[in-house]
Amino acid sequence: MSYITGPHLDTGQWLKKLDLKEYNELFKSYNGVEDILSLSERELKSLGVKNSSHRARMMTSLVILRDKYDR
Numbered sequence: 001m002s003y004i005t006g007p008h009l010d011t012g013q014w015l016k017k018l019d020l021k022e023y024n025e026l027f028k029s030y031n032g033v034e035d036i037l038s039l040s041e042r043e044l045k046s047l048g049v050k051n052s053s054h055r056a057r058m059m060t061s062l063v064i065l066r067d068k069y070d071r
Helices: 011-017 021-027 041-047 052-070
Strands: none
Touching: 011 021, 041 052
C-alpha cells in the first residue's frame, strides 16, 4: 500500500489511496489530512468510522504521515 506524502494532502485523495472512499462525507469538513493527524482511534470511531479494520487502516496511515510531516 502506498501513501501520499507532502505539504498538503486532501482527505478525499487520502481515503481513495486507502480504498476507503465511503468515508468522504465524514472528512469533507477538514481542509486536509494534516488537520486530522492527531486524531485517535476513539475519535475516528466517534466520527462514524465503525469498522475496526477501517479504523486500523486509517491509524496506520496517520502514524506514517505524522512521521513524514514531523521531519
